[in-house]
Amino acid sequence: MLGAGPVGENVADRAVRGGLTVVLVEKELVGGECTYWACMPSKALLRPAQAVRAARQVAGAAQAVTGGLDVQAVLDRRDSFTSNWKDDGQVAWVEGAGISLIRGQGRLTGVREVTVTAADGTTTVLTARHAVAVATGSDALVPDIEGLRDADPWTSREATSAKEVPASLAIIGGGVVATEMATAYLSLGSTVTLISRSGLLAGMEPFAGEAVAEALRKQGATVLLDTETTRVTRTGEEVAIETSGGTTVTAAEVLVATGRTPRTRDIGLDVVGLKPGDWISTDDTMRVEGFDWLYAAGDVTHRALLTHQGKYQARAAGDVIAARAQGTPVSDAPWGKHVATADHSAVPQVTFTDPEVASVGLTAAAAQKAGIRVRVVDYEIGQVAGASVHADGYQGKARMVVDEDRQVVAGVTFVGPDVSELLQAATIAVAGEVPIARLWHAVPAYPTISEIWLRLLETYGR
Template identity: 65%
Template structure:
C-alpha cells in the first residue's frame, strides 16, 4: 500500500525509516515473523544502491571489464576492432536503474504486505515517527515494538574555496551522467574514486586522479592498490599521488573548472568528482527528540539495537551504524535485526553469542568487498597490518596469480597476486586478498573459509578444479606448508 500525507495516525509493530536494501530486508524479515510494518521513504524505493551506487556503477564498469578481457586473449583480441559504444553503455545502465523509476520496487513492498509511506520521516519521541508528505500533509506513525533507522549515507564534499560555485559531481552524478566529459578530475583514491576513474576513462574522458595519500585503496593490502594504479595508468588515467586540491573556480556562465593544487599548479577539467567519504543521513530525522545528536553515526550492539536509547526500541542498520558501509553488509545486518525484533516481540531473547543467529559478527571478522577496476580487487577479513594491530600471531602467505595455470588461460600475460593471513594460534585464515582480472568470483570461497574458521588442515581437502584460477588455493596452501 502506497500512502502519502493524510493527517492521520497509524499503529504498526515496526516502522522502518528508509526503503533502501537494508530497510527492505528488515521489512521482509519482520513481515515473515508475522509483524505489521510501515516503511517510510522520501526518495526512491530501492535506495542509493539501486539508482546511484552499486547497480549503475557496475553497469558502467562491466563493459569495460568485458572489453579488457577480450583484448587480453589471443584470437579474441584480433576480433576487437573498436571501443565501447557509449550510447549503448549508458542505455544499459539506465535499464538497470529502471530509468530512475521505482514502480517495481514499490510493488515488491506491497507484495510482502508492508505499507509504503512516502514522505520525509522524523522521530518524534519514543516509538513515534511523523511523516511529512510532498503535498504538505502529515501522518503520525506509532510502533509497538521497534523503529529501525535505515536512512543510509550521503557523499561528503570538502568545504574548499569555490566548491559551491563549480557544481561538483559526487557519486550520484558520476553514476547517472548522460554525457561524457572530455576531461574529468577525480578527487579521492578510495573505491568510488578508482571505479569511476576506470569507467569514465574507458568511456572517453581524459581522467586525472588526485589522491592526497601515497597509495590507492589504502584500506586493503598495499599490493592491490599498486596493481590498480598500474592498470589505471596503462589505461590512460593520470594518477597523481600526494596532492590535494585547495581551491576551485568555474566561470559564472559555465565552462571548465580550474583546480588549484597544493603545490601551486593548476589543472583544468570539464567536471570534477569528489569521492572523499560518506556521512550518515541522520541530520534531519529527529534524533534530538530521543536524546541523540543529529547528524551522528548510530552506535549499535550486535543485533543493531541503538545502545544509547532506553527500552531497546530503536535500531539502526546499514551505513548509518558505520560498521561496514557496503550494501551486502547492510542487508546482512537487516536480516539478523529483523529476526531479532521478531524474537523479542514474541517475548524471547535473541541468540547474540559469537556467530549466533542474531549477532552481526561478520561486520568485525569477515567483511567481503570487490573493487570492480581492471584488475579487480577482492578481499575479506583482516589485512596483514590489521591482524598485527589486533595482536594476532600470524603468517602471511603470498602467491603470484599469473603462475597459476587457470589464470594463464584466462588472460595472456595475466598479472595478479594472492595473499592469505593465517592465525597461527587457531590454524585458520583471518584474511584473504586477491588482485587480478576476474578475482571477484574467487571471493566467496575465501569468505566461507574466514567466516567458517576452517582449519588450514581441512582446506587441503577442498580440491580446486583444474585448470581454473581457483587453483591458487592449492598453491597458497603448498607455500604455507613449505
C-alpha cells in the same frame, strides 16, 4: 522503518516474515542508493569495457574485437538497470511482501513515534507497537575545500547517472568510488585526472592500490598521489583544481569521492537524545545503545558501508525485532541469526577496477595491529594454470594472512582480472574460521583460477 533502500526492505521483510506489521517510510525512490546511484549503475558502466578488455587478452578473441565501446549503448544499458530512475517495480515488490509504504520525510517525534511529512506538507503520525528502525543510509561527503561547493561538483550520484560523458573529468579521492569511476570514465572516452591525498585504496593491502594506480596510468589517466586539493574554481564550462604540489588541473567536471556522511541530520535524533548528523552506534543485534525500541542498520551505523553488509545487518535486525516482540529468546551465539558479528572480522569487498581487487578479513598490517601473530603468504596468480587459460599473460597477486596461533586464515586479498569470483571461498574460510589443516582437503578443480588456494597452502607449507 525509516528508509526503503535494500537495508530497510530487508529489515521489513524479515519482520513481516516473523509475524509483524511493518510500514516503510521513504522520501526518495524505493530501492535506495544502491539501486539507482551506486552499486548497480556503477557496475553497469564498468562491465562493457571489462568484457572488451577480457576478450582482447585472449588470442583468437582479440582479433574479433575491432571497434571501441558504443558509449550511448553503455549509457542506455545503465539506464535499464535503474529502470530509468522509476521505482514501480520496487514498490510492487514491497506491496507483494505485505509491507506498507508511506512516502515522505520521516522524523522521530517521540518514543516509538514517527511523523511523516509528505511532499504536499501533510503529515501522518505513526506509532510502533514494538520498534522503530533507521536505515536512511549515507550521502557523499563534500569536504571543506575552498571553492569546492561553489564549483557545483559531481558526487557519486552524478557520476553514475550522467546523461553525457564529459570530455575531461578530475576526481578528488583515492578510494573505491574514485578508482571505479576513473576506470569507467576512461573507458567511456574522458580524459581523467585522479588526485589523492595519500595512496589509492587506503586500508587495503598496499599492493592493491599500487596495481590499480599503475593500471590507470597505463590506460591514460593522470594519477597524482600524496597530493592535497587546496582550491577549486569553476569558470564557465571549466573547473580548475589547485593542488598542494603546485599543479593546477583543469577539467570539464570535478567528481568528489572522499567518503560518506550519515543521512541522519533531519530524522529527529535530537528528540530521543541523539545528535543529528552523527553515525548511530548499535550492538550486534543492531539495537541502538540505550534503547529497547530503537534499531539501526546499514550505512548509518558506520560498521561496514557496503550494501551486502547492510543487508546482512538488516536480516539480523528484522529477526531480532520479531523475536523480541514475541518474547522469543534472542541468541547471542556467534552462529545465531540474531547477531551481525561478521562486521567485525569477515567483511568482503570488491573494487571493480581493472584489475579487480577482492578482499575479506584483515590485512597483514591490521592483523598485526590487533596483536595477532601472523604469517603472510603471497603468490602470483598468473602462475596458476587456470589463470593462463583465462587470459594470455594474466597478471595478478594473492595474499593470505594466517593467524599462526589459531591456525586459521585471518584475511585474504586477490588482485587481478575477475578475482571477485574467488571471494566467496575466501569469505567462508575467514568467517567459518576453517582450520588450515581442513583447507588442505578443499581440493580446487583444475584448471581453474581457484587453484590459487592450493598454491597458497603449498607456499605456507603445512
